[in-house]
Amino acid sequence: MSIVALAFLAKFVATFVAAIINKMSVRDSLAFGLVMNTKGLLAIIILNSGRDLHVLDHNTFSVMMLAILIMTAAVGPILALIYKSNVPSKQHTHRSIRSIQANSDNVSSVINLLEISNPTKQSPMFVFAVHLVELSGHASAMLIVHDTCSNIRKTSKITAKNQKHSSPSDQIVAAFEKLETESEESSLFVDALTVVSSYASMHEDICNLADDKSADLIIIPFHKQSTIDGGMDNGNPSFRGINKNLLENSSCSVAIFVDRGLTDSSNIKNEDGHGCCRCAMLFISGSDDREALAYAWRMASNPNPKPNISLTVVRFIVSKDAAVHSDLPPNNPNNNDHDHDEDEKKNILEMIEENEKEKQLDDQYIESFVLNARNQPSIKLIHEVLNNGEETLKLISAMGNDYDLYIVGIGQTGSSPLTFGLSEWGDCPELGPLGDALASSNIVASASILIVHQGRAVGKSLFS
Incomplete structure (x- = not known):
């Protein structure tokens, strides 16, 4: 030995x-x-x-x-x-959109989303474009890193005639590298990769890659795609499983992108003919909503006189007369009445205390947002006082198709009376009550949706 x-x-x-x-x-x-x-x-x-x-x-x-x-x-x-150990290493903690300092087949729609995400020389974006391929014909998973320099020379020669004969990975690499070459002031950098893995372990490969690259945000397409009549198809349950596993296991923020025509150039033109994406951020409460607001703020914080984003932040406020509801399951009915009442009172007190803490954080974050956006006329904040989830849906329905992109946080089911009952409108509870209602209904049939979830680590404020 x-x-x-x-x-x-x-x-x-x-x-x-x-x-x-x-x-x-x-x-x-x-x-x-x-x-x-x-x-x-x-x-x-x-x-x-x-x-x-x-x-x-x-x-x-x-x-x-x-x-x-x-x-x-x-x-x-x-x-x-x-x-x-599933605990992220020290160098990968505290990664979210709000931790980013100012200096520091869905391909087209995702590229358009990146273009309006405001990469600048002061705040550049480093994109790792990952093509996910189901494991087939290989004994183990593979990670393929595409050579950027050689691919720029090779894929730039792909013409409309022979592009249909190229592999999906080549087309994806070409699209993202074109995005990098057209980026102004070298503010957006792209690394193209292909991950060949089984659906069951694909989320682990994505999380490990995000940890290795110290990524702040994972953007992944919704498992359903829009149809011609404005609805959504049945989708791929395997893709849905990947999304759910990412939401549960990622140490950085995750955004699920529901594309409903953001690739159409007519959707990003204002009345003057200038490129301008009309974006609405729906803010209720909680860390996910603050993270969603951070992304919306990054998109809209453009110093140009004619910004390519107009942002409307709609903050929903619970009225004093609103009833306290909860979508959470009831306590164990096997308990006796006394224990049941005690547990119910304890749960209510804990919920009230948690809501108060979140409200204080929300107020501080909104104040910081208003302070930083005060000199930008393309950004505005609206306060709406509502009583219940029905009024929430009515207000969003009234907004209708006034916007090209809605940004919302996943939030927690039953945490606010303004989302009570919204779960009846959808079939994807992993998107949260508001995101599920928007993605599963025709309330905003022609608008795309970005549903944001903050990862396990909590970062510093974007405005600090």
């Missing part, structure tokens, strides 16, 4: 030290050192040749074969133990 230990530690220590010197994390350095100790078929062939040539005797051959077996077999379990 001493020979096995010496053979293992020699390469492990050398690789680990080299990785640390090159500024790799301790965990990744450990993994790198372990992987370097794996042996394959070539090592066995060399040992067999040495034995056949009588360079190695039977005892030496047996010891070295045992060392190869033990070293290779131990790597897998140790790696699984190292990466077992």
Whole structure:
């Protein structure tokens, strides 16, 4: 065993030290050192040749074969133990849209969304465009990094005649690299990648990639697509599972994009003919709504005299006469009446306390937003006092198709009387009460929707 230990530690220590010197994390350095100790078929062939040539005797051959077996077999379990924890590493925490400082088939619609997200030289955007491909014909998942320089030369030559014969990945790479080359002042940078994985583990690959790249936001298309009559098709349940898993497991913010024609150029023109996307942000309460407002503010904070975004923030305020409702399931009916009453009172008090904390944070955030947007006429804030979810839907219906893009937060079901009952309008509760109602109904049939969820980590305010 001493020979096995010496053979293992020699390469492990050398690789680990080299990785640390090159500024790799301790965990990744450990993994790198372990992987370097794996042996394959070539090592066995060399040992067999040495034995056949009588360079190695039977005892030496047996010891070295045992060392190869033990070293290779131990790597897998140790790696699984190292990466077992789902807790994001320190360097990947506190990542959200609000943590970004001022200096620091859905392809066309997503590209258009990125174009109106206001990348500037002072606040550039680094986009990792990931083409997700279902695992088929491969034994394990793959990550393909497309060479940007060579692809710009190669994909720029794709004409309308031969573009239909190119692979989907080539078309996606070409589209995003065209976006990068057309970006003004080198404010938007794109890296194109392809992830080949099974649907069951695809969200893990996305989360790991987001952690490796220290991404602040993941934008993923809705699993349903709009139809000609303005409705939505049945969608792909596998895609829906990926979206749900991302919402539950991502350490950074996630936005689900419901595309209903944002790619149509007629949807982003104002009455004067200038490019201008009319955007409405619906603000109720909570961290998801604050994160959604952060994204809307980034889109609209353009110093140009003719900005390409007009933003209307509609803040819904609960009236004093509003009744307290909850969509949450009732307590266990097996409890006796006294315990049931006590638990109900406790839940109500906890809900009131939590709502008060959120309201204070909301007020502070709205004040910061108003202070920073005071000199921009393309941004306005409207306060609407409402009593219940029915009035919320009526107000949004009255807004109708006045806007090209609605931005909302997922929020929590039953956390506000203004969303009570909205779950009856939709069939995707993972989108939150308001997002589900907008995506599953024809209230805003021709407007696209961006539904934002803040990740597990809470970042600093965008306005701090």
